[in-house]
Amino acid sequence: MMDSNFHSEPVRLNDLLDNLIADHGAMRVLRTLMMRLVARNVRRPRADHLSDHLRRDVGLPPGHPPPEFREPRL
Numbered sequence: 235m236m237d238s239n240f241h242s243e244p245v246r247l248n249d250l251l252d253n254l255i256a257d258h259g260a261m262r263v264l265r266t267l268m269m270r271l272v273a274r275n276v277r278r279p280r281a282d283h284l285s286d287h288l289r290r291d292v293g294l295p296p297g298h299p300p301p302e303f304r305e306p307r308l
Contacts, residue, residue, distance in 0.1 A: 251263070281294055
């Protein structure tokens with residue numbers, strides 16, 4: 235499987251920001267960064283309403299502990 239974010243050499247943050255500013259403009263990049271800093275803790279996805287099957291699919295532990303195992307009596 236190929237990763238679309240693969241870079242053969244390290245990407246410098248300055249180069250990345252320069253490319254973003256060149257593509258979208260300085261004010262738009264600055265406004266987006268500021269909005270993300272302010273809203274970082276506000277909009278977190280909630281997983282407490284998901285079933286245990288969906289939680290497992292996205293890599294989360296079960297929401298409820300599994301039932302207690304009882305030894306069979308012979």
